[in-house]
Amino acid sequence: xxxxxxxxxxxxxxxxxVYDSGELGSAVTSLTVSGLDGDSEVEYLILCRLxxxxxxxxxxxxxxNNDSGANYGYQSVRGISSATGAVRDTSENxxxxxxxxxxxxxxxxxxxxxxxxxxVRTFLSFMGEEISGTTILNVQSFGQSxxxxxxxxxxxxxLASEANGIGIGSRIIVLRRNAQLVGQRTxxxxxxxxxxxxxxxxxxTTLGAAATSVTISGLDGDTDVLYKLVCRLIGNSNEEFKLTxxxxxxxxxxxxxxxxxxxxxxxxxxxxxxxxxIGVTGADNEICFTNTIFYVKSGFIRTFLSEYAASIAGTTxxxxxxxxxxxxxxxSNITQMVITADTxxxxxxxxxxxxYAYREQT
Amino acid sequence: xxxxxxxxxxxxxxxxxxxIYDSGELAASATSxxxxxxxxxxxxxxxxxxxxxxxxADSVFEMRLxxxxxxxYGHQFLYGNNTSPAAARDVKTFWYLGGSDCDSGESAYSEVxxxxxxxxxxxxxxxxxxxxATTTITSIWRMGLSWNDTSTNITSITVLADQAxxxxxxxxxxxxxxxxxx
Numbered sequence: 001x002x003x004x005x006x007x008x009x010x011x012x013x014x015x016x017x018v019y020d021s022g023e024l025g026s027a028v029t030s031l032t033v034s035g036l037d038g039d040s041e042v043e044y045l046i047l048c049r050l051x052x053x054x055x056x057x058x059x060x061x062x063x064x065n066n067d068s069g070a071n072y073g074y075q076s077v078r079g080i081s082s083a084t085g086a087v088r089d090t091s092e093n094x095x096x097x098x099x100x101x102x103x104x105x106x107x108x109x110x111x112x113x114x115x116x117x118x119x120v121r122t123f124l125s126f127m128g129e130e131i132s133g134t135t136i137l138n139v140q141s142f143g144q145s146x147x148x149x150x151x152x153x154x155x156x157x158x159l160a161s162e163a164n165g166i167g168i169g170s171r172i173i174v175l176r177r178n179a180q181l182v183g184q185r186t187x188x189x190x191x192x193x194x195x196x197x198x199x200x201x202x203x204x205t206t207l208g209a210a211a212t213s214v215t216i217s218g219l220d221g222d223t224d225v226l227y228k229l230v231c232r233l234i235g236n237s238n239e240e241f242k243l244t245x246x247x248x249x250x251x252x253x254x255x256x257x258x259x260x261x262x263x264x265x266x267x268x269x270x271x272x273x274x275x276x277x278i279g280v281t282g283a284d285n286e287i288c289f290t291n292t293i294f295y296v297k298s299g300f301i302r303t304f305l306s307e308y309a310a311s312i313a314g315t316t317x318x319x320x321x322x323x324x325x326x327x328x329x330x331x332s333n334i335t336q337m338v339i340t341a342d343t344x345x346x347x348x349x350x351x352x353x354x355x356y357a358y359r360e361q362t
Numbered sequence: 363x364x365x366x367x368x369x370x371x372x373x374x375x376x377x378x379x380x381x382i383y384d385s386g387e388l389a390a391s392a393t394s395x396x397x398x399x400x401x402x403x404x405x406x407x408x409x410x411x412x413x414x415x416x417x418x419a420d421s422v423f424e425m426r427l428x429x430x431x432x433x434x435y436g437h438q439f440l441y442g443n444n445t446s447p448a449a450a451r452d453v454k455t456f457w458y459l460g461g462s463d464c465d466s467g468e469s470a471y472s473e474v475x476x477x478x479x480x481x482x483x484x485x486x487x488x489x490x491x492x493x494x495a496t497t498t499i500t501s502i503w504r505m506g507l508s509w510n511d512t513s514t515n516i517t518s519i520t521v522l523a524d525q526a527x528x529x530x531x532x533x534x535x536x537x538x539x540x541x542x543x544x
């Protein structure tokens with residue numbers, strides 16, 4: 001059945017919003033997401049843009065059922081400026097969301113929680129931390145556990161280690177998979193409009209001819225809030241794929257990278273750049289597979305997380321890169337994204353570019 | 363259209379990723395689980411999420427596409443193990459789902475995003491937390507992956523262990539496909 005926009009609870013196997021804090025109008029110490037049923041919903045996707053409200057190092061956590069015991073562990077890998085690092089901890093008091101040591105700077109993170117009881121609960125994380133201007137202090141990826149096998153997760157409590165540490169403008173979005181067999185039963189639905197409360201593809205192109213740049217226009221970042229960009233890019237030798245917003249090619253972009261290339265782990269930081277790198281290829285016709293999630297609403301500097309497998313040929317993958325990015329612009333509505341190759345006609349035939357938007361419920 | 367709760371029993375085509383396979387939690391150990399009936403050329407992209415519980419000592423979890431057992435799977439790893447960050451590159455007859463051997467009862471949690479359409483070698487991005495027991499996660503892995511096959515339609519994905527019955531009770535595998543409106 002063809003339908004228009006769907007705005008309700010859709011049990012169709014997709015991730016759909018269960019909680020959205022909106023941008024906070026006042027600082028808080030904690031936020032509670034209640035009414036969950038981890039045993040039925042199984043997994044949660046969590047997106048956090050957090051602003052440190054206090055002049056102190058603030059740890060941001062999320063606790064299932066507000067369990068404050070030392071029942072959590074993590075293993076991280078990270079990049080800070082040019083240093084790589086790794087940490088293991090087996091006695092945390094919550095899942096780590098992010099850490100921030102500079103007042104009014106931003107963290108952006110995404111997390112996937114396997115919530116069903118019966119086994120230790122597991123949590124995968126990707127964070128860009130302590131972001132201000134065009135500087136990102138830290139990019140990290142975590143694997144985490146909650147050593148509780150029995151309790152159904154009925155709530156998630158997000159909290160700061162410092163009083164009122166979750167600052168004005170912070171936003172937390174939780175998506176669940178609506179798996180229960182409830183509601184009106186339908187056959188197939190072919191949605192011609194928007195699917196509210198979920199990520200929906202709004203742009204796709206497969207290049208039939210090489211291009212130097214691809215512009216995705218007609219966007220409204222202030223309405224959409226979140227975008228996901230997924231690209232399979234085919235490039236020239238020593239190709240670099242660059243992302244810019246609107247028409248801004250000024251020195252307004254920054255990033256923090258951690259990467260693995262052959263047997264070398266490395267990190268680097270870029271500030272005052274004129275673009276955000278979303279991919280590279282080292283030789284002609286190599287492939288880069290890249291995935292970026294953005295918090296695009298104006299009001300604060302824009303933050304994003306990129307992961308890409310670069311310089312792929314045959315069974316050789318040249319590098320795996322995690323790059324947190326920032327666009328040092330607080331006021332402009334994002335109406336277009338531009339992907340540009342470093343060389344003429346450097347986005348080659350067969351390249352695929354997709355953009356997904358988060359559709360807010362009304 | 364504002365709707366109440368809808369339980370979509372058919373296909374939800376909404377330019378979104380929709381779950382097309384769920385093993386449920388395995389009630390008995392297995393050495394492999396095959397997800398068949400796929401059409402990578404139509405779906406174009408898959409997201410595979412696995413919470414795998416080891417059913418045998420020293421189990422390594424793996425994934426194969428379209429039944430290919432050749433030496434066609436490339437990896438670039440970035441990982442953290444305790445206080446050591448590291449990187450490595452490797453070619454295997456499978457993709458790793460994490461890189462640490464799991465003893466019985468230990469688990470791994472993975473997400474793989476796969477660009478499946480033919481015409482070019484296939485590419486994927488993976489994150490795995492590996493060898494998890496109580497509050498200890500032994501390693502976190504980020505991987506770039508390639509499958510050196512440009513022409514075979516991906517009609518199946520197989521998740522397997524290198525040890526007999528290595529996919530233990532409680533393991534769960536889910537596959538999401540991109541479903542475009544028409």
